[in-house]
Every structure is written in C-alpha cells, then in structure tokens.
C-alpha cells in the first residue's frame with residue numbers, strides 16, 4: 480500500500496502541489512489526470528524520488544520513504560519518450576539493467592516477458608527500426624525485468640494512435656494484473672484514464688479534485704471542474720466522431736443528433 484500524506488511542493492515560491500493525501504492499494508492501476516501544468520508529472524516524480532518532497536510523507540507498506548533516495552525505493556518509470564539506448568538492439572535494451580543487478584529476473588522470466596509483450600520477432604532490431612508501439616513495449620519490458628515494486632508511466636500512450644494505443648493499453652492492464660503490480664500512469668486524456676484504470680486521480684491547480692473509480696467520476700462528478708473540464712472533453716470527442724460520421728453519411732441523422740447533444 481502506498482500512502483501520500485499532506486504532500487506539498489513548491490517551485491520558485493509557487494505552490495505546485497498542495498496537501499495531497501491519498502492511499503493506493505497493491506495491484507491497483509491509477510491514472511493521474513489533469514490539464515497541462517496541473518502538477519501531474521511533479522506528483523509522479525515525487526513518488527519516484529527524482530524530485531524532493533517539501534513537506535508531508537510518502538509511506539510504502541508502512542515504511543517512510545519521504546527522504547529515501549530514488550534508487551533505494553524500488554520504483555521504476557517508463558518515460559514518455561521511452562529513453563531507449565539507440566546504440567543497443569531491442570534485446571540489449573531489455574536486459575540492460577540486469578548487468579548491474581544480475582539474477583533479479585531469470586532467463587526464463589525475461590523470455591516470458593518478451594512473449595507476453597509480443598517482442599520475439601523484434602529482439603535483434605535497432606531502436607530506429609522499431610515502430611512507436613514496439614518501442615513502448617521494449618521500454619515496458621526493460622522496466623519490468625527489474626521487477627519494480629511500483630510501475631510509473633508518464634503519458635505512455637500519447638505518442639501512439641488508434642489500434643496500437645488500444646493494444647498497448649491492454650498490455651499494460653495484462654502486465655499489472657499478471658504481476659499484481661501497482662501501476663501509476665500520468666495522462667491528460669480523460670478517455671485513456673477512464674478506460675485504463677481502477678481509479679482516477681484528477682488534479683486541478685495542484686489540488687485533488689476527485690479520486691474515484693471511473694464509474695463514480697462519470698456518474699457522480701464531485702464538482703464543476705470535473706463536470707466542465709473532464710466530461711466536456713468526452714462530450715466534445717463523442718460529438719466530433721458523430722459529426723464526422725454524419726458528414727461521411729455513415730450514420731443515421733436521428734442517431735447522431737441525439738448522441739451529440
């Protein structure tokens with residue numbers, strides 16, 4: 480269990496995160512959702528340990544990690560740009576971390592992960608020969624072989640589109656379930672957050688706006704920010720799709736106008 484207690488962070492005298500308190504259960508998939516500049520990445524970095532917490536406490540399974548350095552927390556991150564080594568092939572990237580911590584994953588476990596992420600055919604390829612989705616899977620495998628206590632992901636789907644996005648989303652869910660791995664994902668996309676996670680943490684201007692299951696957020700939005708910003712975005716998306724369908728003549732007029740309201 481990961482507990483955040485009254486966490487505060489300022490940069491240059493400006494409060495970025497204000498009194499963040501929440502508890503995340505083992506094996507939960509959590510999305511941190513909010514507009515640009517709301518403090519999502521800062522919160523992820525505080526949990527990871529690359530940014531210091533000003534005040535408040537971070538507790539993992541009863542142990543106070545607030546001042547514990549990043550490398551001793553046992554959490555690991557998949558960065559938005561994947562941060563793969565361009566001079567190494569896919570397999571060398573996946574197993575890179577094992578050089579410093581040999582034996583953390585057995586050969587069999589590495590192979591299982593490669594299979595789970597469907598990377599068998601791509602192991603010999605250089606990084607520039609991989610598609611965005613393949614790079615994302617290599618980055619995920621590289622992080623997973625290190626058996627993180629908690630998996631952190633910063634905008635893992637933002638560089639992907641359509642079918643690839645859906646397939647990576649499913650793989651993240653599979654990995655989290657299979658390994659009973661607490662997974663915390665930053666996103667600015669409500670649809671992504673609501674379809675990927677067990678619970679969604681919505682932050683606005685550094686404060687928690689709502690923290691709940693996707694159905695609670697949809698059915699019981701707690702304040703006007705959730706209603707106006709988050710649900711509005713979903714409505715706009717829906718209505719854009721229907722407008723496009725209507726323009727293409729691929730949907731009946733009466734259905735589209737009802738759904739677009």
Ligand SMILES: Nc1ncnc2c1ncn2[C@@H]1O[C@H](COP(=O)(O)OP(=O)(O)OP(=O)(O)O)[C@@H](O)[C@H]1O
Nearest residue numbers: 490491495513514515516517518519520521522667
């Ligand atoms: N190292 C830093 N020094 C000074 N200000 C910072 C630093 N890191 C972040 N900030 C500021 O903190 C605020 C929150 O940034 P953060 O990156 O956490 O937001 P975000 O919600 O992840 O935004 P985005 O969706 O645009 O990535 C921003 O105003 C940003 O300029």
